[in-house]
Amino acid sequence: MIGLHHYLVVSAxxxxxxxxxxxxxxxxxxxxxxxxxxxxxxxxNLVAFSRFGSGNLQGQLFAVFVxxxxxxxxxxxxxIVLTLYRLRRTPNLDEADILRG
Amino acid sequence: xxxxxxxxxxxxxELALMAGLLLVILIDAARPRRRxxxxxxxxxxxxxxxxxxCFPLHGWQGEIFSGMVVLDPMAVFFKMILIAASALVLxxxxxxxxxxxxxxxxxxxxxxxxxxxxxxxATANDLAMLYLSLEMVSITSYVMVAYLKGDRMSNEASLxxxxxxxxxxxxxxxxxxxxYGMTGTTSVPAIRQALTTxxxxxxxxxxxxxxxxxxAGFGFxxxxxPFHFWCPDVYQGAPTPVTAFLSVAxxxxxxxxxxxxxxxxxxxxxAGPWDLAGAVDWPAILMVLSVLTMTLGNVAALTQTNMxxxxxxxxxxxxxxxxMGVVALSQNxxxxxxxxxxxxxxxxxxxxxxxxxxxxQDGTFDLRDYPGLYRRAPLLTAAMAVFLLxxxxxxxxxxxxxKLYVFAxxxxxxxxxxxxxxxxxxxAAVAAYYYARILKTMVMDAGNExxxxxxxxxxxxxxxxxxxxxxxxxxxWWTRIEQWAxxxxxxxxxx
Numbered sequence: 111m112i113g114l115h116h117y118l119v120v121s122a123x124x125x126x127x128x129x130x131x132x133x134x135x136x137x138x139x140x141x142x143x144x145x146x147x148x149x150x151x152x153x154x155n156l157v158a159f160s161r162f163g164s165g166n167l168q169g170q171l172f173a174v175f176v177x178x179x180x181x182x183x184x185x186x187x188x189x190i191v192l193t194l195y196r197l198r199r200t201p202n203l204d205e206a207d208i209l210r211g
Numbered sequence: 212x213x214x215x216x217x218x219x220x221x222x223x224x225e226l227a228l229m230a231g232l233l234l235v236i237l238i239d240a241a242r243p244r245r246r247x248x249x250x251x252x253x254x255x256x257x258x259x260x261x262x263x264x265c266f267p268l269h270g271w272q273g274e275i276f277s278g279m280v281v282l283d284p285m286a287v288f289f290k291m292i293l294i295a296a297s298a299l300v301l302x303x304x305x306x307x308x309x310x311x312x313x314x315x316x317x318x319x320x321x322x323x324x325x326x327x328x329x330x331x332x333a334t335a336n337d338l339a340m341l342y343l344s345l346e347m348v349s350i351t352s353y354v355m356v357a358y359l360k361g362d363r364m365s366n367e368a369s370l371x372x373x374x375x376x377x378x379x380x381x382x383x384x385x386x387x388x389x390x391y392g393m394t395g396t397t398s399v400p401a402i403r404q405a406l407t408t409x410x411x412x413x414x415x416x417x418x419x420x421x422x423x424x425x426x427a428g429f430g431f432x433x434x435x436x437p438f439h440f441w442c443p444d445v446y447q448g449a450p451t452p453v454t455a456f457l458s459v460a461x462x463x464x465x466x467x468x469x470x471x472x473x474x475x476x477x478x479x480x481x482a483g484p485w486d487l488a489g490a491v492d493w494p495a496i497l498m499v500l501s502v503l504t505m506t507l508g509n510v511a512a513l514t515q516t517n518m519x520x521x522x523x524x525x526x527x528x529x530x531x532x533x534x535m536g537v538v539a540l541s542q543n544x545x546x547x548x549x550x551x552x553x554x555x556x557x558x559x560x561x562x563x564x565x566x567x568x569x570x571x572q573d574g575t576f577d578l579r580d581y582p583g584l585y586r587r588a589p590l591l592t593a594a595m596a597v598f599l600l601x602x603x604x605x606x607x608x609x610x611x612x613x614k615l616y617v618f619a620x621x622x623x624x625x626x627x628x629x630x631x632x633x634x635x636x637x638x639a640a641v642a643a644y645y646y647a648r649i650l651k652t653m654v655m656d657a658g659n660e661x662x663x664x665x666x667x668x669x670x671x672x673x674x675x676x677x678x679x680x681x682x683x684x685x686x687x688w689w690t691r692i693e694q695w696a697x698x699x700x701x702x703x704x705x706x
Contacts, residue, residue, distance in 0.1 A: 118392075125385055132378050141374055148381035155388035164395030169388075172339040172397055176384060179346045186353050187373045193357065194366045203374075206367045209444040 117158035124151035136202045138191045142184060149180045218275035221282050223264035224290055225330055231257025232323040239316030247315040251301070254319040258298040258326070265291050272703050274336055278398050281336035281475075281703045288549060288699035289333040289467040296460040296556055297326040303564045303674045304452035308571045309359065318358060322456070325351040329460050332432075333467035336475070336703075338387045338397040341468060342380070345428055348461050349376045355456070356449040368448025375441040379431035386424025393417060399476040400703075406477065422496070429472070432465030433530050436503040443511075446523030451570065454519055455563035458526045462533075463552045469537055470545060474702050497538045502634050505531025509641040516578045518566045521645065522559070525602065528642055529555055535617040535635060542700055544620040549696045551613035554601070554685075558610045561598035561678040565591060568675070572665055578649060582658035588665035592653050594675045599646040601682045604639055609685045614639065 124147050131144025153173045160169030195201055219226070234257075235250050243249070265287055272283045301322065310318070328347035335341040353376065357369035391397055394405035406418075430438035446454045473493065508528030515521035533555070536548025568591065569584070570576055585592045601610035621632045667675075685692055 128381070129378075132374070138370065138374070142377075145374070145377040145381055148378065149384060152381070152384040152388040155385065156391060159388065159392035159395075163392055166395070168339070168397045169391050172342075172388075172391070175339055175343055179343065179350075182350055183346065183373070183377055186350055187370075187377065190353070190357050190366055190369050190373060193360065194363070194370055197361070197363050197366060203370075206370060208364055209367055209371070209448050 114158055114162035117154055117162075121151040121154040121158070124148075124154065136204055138194075138201050138203050139188075141203065142187050142191075145187075146180060146184065149176060152176065214277055218280075221268060221271065221275050222280075223268070224261040224294065225327055227261040227264055228257060228294075228323055228327045228330070231260075232320055232327065235316065235320045235323060239314070239320065250316045250319045251305070254323060255298060255301055257323060258294055258301065261326075262291060262294045262298065265294065269698075272701065274703070278400075279337050279340045280331065280334045281471075282334065283703040284699045284701045285467070285471075285545075285549075286334040286703075288696070289463065290330050292463055292552060292556060293329045293333060293460055294326060296456065296463065296560070297322055297329075299556070299560055299678075300452055300456045300460075303560060303678070304455065304567060305670065307450065307452055307567055308574065309450045310452070313358065313360070318355070318452075321351050321355050321358075325355065325456075325460070329464040332464040333471075335468060335471070336399050338391060338399070338402075341399075341472070342384055342387060342428075345383070345432065345468070346380060348432070348464065349380060352453075352457060352461060355453045356445055358450055358453060364448040365450065366448075368445045372441050372445045375438075376431055379427045379438055382424050383426075383428025383431075386421045386427070389417070390421045390425070393421065399472065402476050422493075425472070426496075426500075429465055429469045430500070433462050433469065433534070434527050435500055435530050435534060436507050436527070437500075439504065439507070439527050439530075442527055443520050443523040446526070447517055447520045447576075451519065451563060451567040451576075454523075455560055455567075458522070458559055458563065459556050462526070462530060463556070466533055466537070466548060466552065470548065471702065473537065473540070474545075494538050494540055497534060498628075498631055501531050501534035501538055502631065503531075504528070504534065505635065505638045509638050509645075512645050513641070515645075518569075518576045518578055518581075518649075519563075521578065521649075522562055522566070525642065525645075526559060528638065529559070529602075531638070532614065532617060532635060535621050535631075538631070539617075539620040539624055541620060541624070543623065544617070545700055545702075546696050547613070547616035547618075547620045549699060550616045550693075553692070553696070554609040554613035557678055557681040558598050558601035558608075561675070561682060562595065562602060564675060564678060565595040565598065568667065568671055572667075573662065578652055580659070581649070581652045582656035583660060583662075584653040584665075587659070587662065588667065590672075591665065591667060591675065594679050595653065596650055597679050597682050599650055603643045603646045607683065607686060609682050612686070612689070 128144045128147030132141050135141050153176050156169040156173040235253055238246055238250055268287050274281050325348055328344050331344035332348055335344050353369050353373045356372055357366050359365035394402045396402055427438055434442040505528045508524045508531060512521050512524035533548055533551050536544045573580060601608035604611045604614040618632055618635060621628050
């Protein structure tokens with residue numbers, strides 16, 4: 111029988127993988143994919159808690175809003191990555207280094 | 212339907228801002244001649260109308276829109292501060308040289324959008340609303356930072372801001388989802404209810420874990436250590452009007468929601484308004500973060516030569532001082548926070564304005580190009596001196612009052628807090644050094660004799676004079692301002 115804990119373990123794994131991608135990837139697009147994993151792990155939590163825990167729909171509603179926000183965030187982020195790519199011809203983050211000190 | 216009809220009259224400022232935002236977008240899209248001037252005036256008018264609409268809200272307390280948003284005297288205070296911040300940025304930075312050649316219509320629209328989301332963030336009463344408004348502030352800020360399309364610095368700053376912001380708010384969201392799981396509700400007062408009655412078979416460290424995740428979001432918005440890494444790069448790369456705006460408005464909104472979250476989400480009912488639920492020693496955690504924030508900000512600012520970067524580190528340090536008001540977790544602490552934010556608005560915007568005016572004239576943000584400024588522009592240098600002394604916290608200026616109130620709130624907590632006040636005072640001394648270094652460079656150092664005389668357009672002179680007055684004069688009416696802050700202290704905390 112699959113219960114709340116299975117979902118929580120999957121979600122924690124997703125969160126960790128997302129964090130790992132954010133911390134280790136050089137390519138900005140890969141980092142964005144890691145961020146998506148983090149947001150979706152929270153979504154999974156919300157929906158699982160809503161289904162198995164509290165019995166109310168607040169968590170599922172929250173998850174719908176998070177999906178919308180994630181789409182908006184990625185749209186803006188990809189636009190910036192694209193502009194920066196046009197200016198520098200590379201998507202790598204460690205070459206974005208004119209601001210330092 | 213009844214709920215909406217009941218709530219709308221209490222939502223006046225936000226509705227006015229939304230109407231203004233739509234109009235600005237429509238006018239900009241219709242491309243009439245002189246649209247930038249029309250839109251600028253319209254944006255300013257919208258902000259002023261919204262500010263006026265805040266006055267009748269004072270004194271009312273309760274939830275609106277089915278508990279999504281809360282309205283209380285403190286919310287009204289923050290609404291006024293946030294709208295005033297946007298209006299001042301609009302007035303002070305009218306045609307900066309950095310943004311020459313780019314249409315201003317989108318900038319005005321973004322400014323209004325971020326103002327609306329700031330207001331919502333400062334009044335959020337539900338985890339979903341909190342996250343939604345926090346992201347709305349962040350996403351609009353990302354676009355504002357990248358406003359200089361062809362500029363590598365601006366885009367790089369925005370990319371760093373997005374990636375850092377998305378990870379911090381993602382962590383916060385994960386924490387919020389766990390908080391929902393623990394308490395079974397997303398309404399902040401209901402969460403407090405659940406925490407107060409005690410949670411059955413919970414792992415005792417769970418609230419700590421949740422709190423650390425949630426603090427990532429607050430720390431990101433207020434640029435507190437260890438979530439400050441974006442701050443210097445973003446402040447340096449963004450156009451200066453955006454930098455000035457980011458350094459006051461979203462920071463104030465972040466502190467508003469931090470205070471609200473701890474007060475109405477975590478405090479124990481009946482045990483005194485500021486006793487927090489659970490076994491978590493909140494003041495200790497926040498105190499350590501606050502000490503780290505102010506120390507790191509001040510020490511890193513010592514060696515900076517780019518003025519925007521220097522002011523970025525200085526604003527990190529100020530976030531540390533403002534957090535003292537949260538650490539105190541008392542009425543006086545909250546009052547100190549309000550007074551400090553009020554002061555910070557005028558002194559920090561003033562400093563950024565002078566930096567922009569120097570850039571408009573000389574095209575430089577480098578402190579090493581500032582020598583001889585006193586001979587070329589004595590009045591502007593005097594104004595900068597007022598802003599810097601105010602940031603230092605020198606007595607007759609408004610910055611001193613901010614520091615006075617937060618330090619007093621800490622000292623009265625008892626001897627176990629005194630070391631914290633001493634660390635704060637030592638930090639203020641370190642800060643005095645680098646502010647004084649700017650003054651010395653402008654006044655005492657010689658150089659730049661061959662540069663053309665400094666021309667300051669009349670409107671700029673007026674704005675600078677106004678900001679100087681806002682730093683010097685509030686002390687004359689201090690009882691009024693203090694009363695305003697005191698009457699704003701009441702927070703809605705559920706039934």
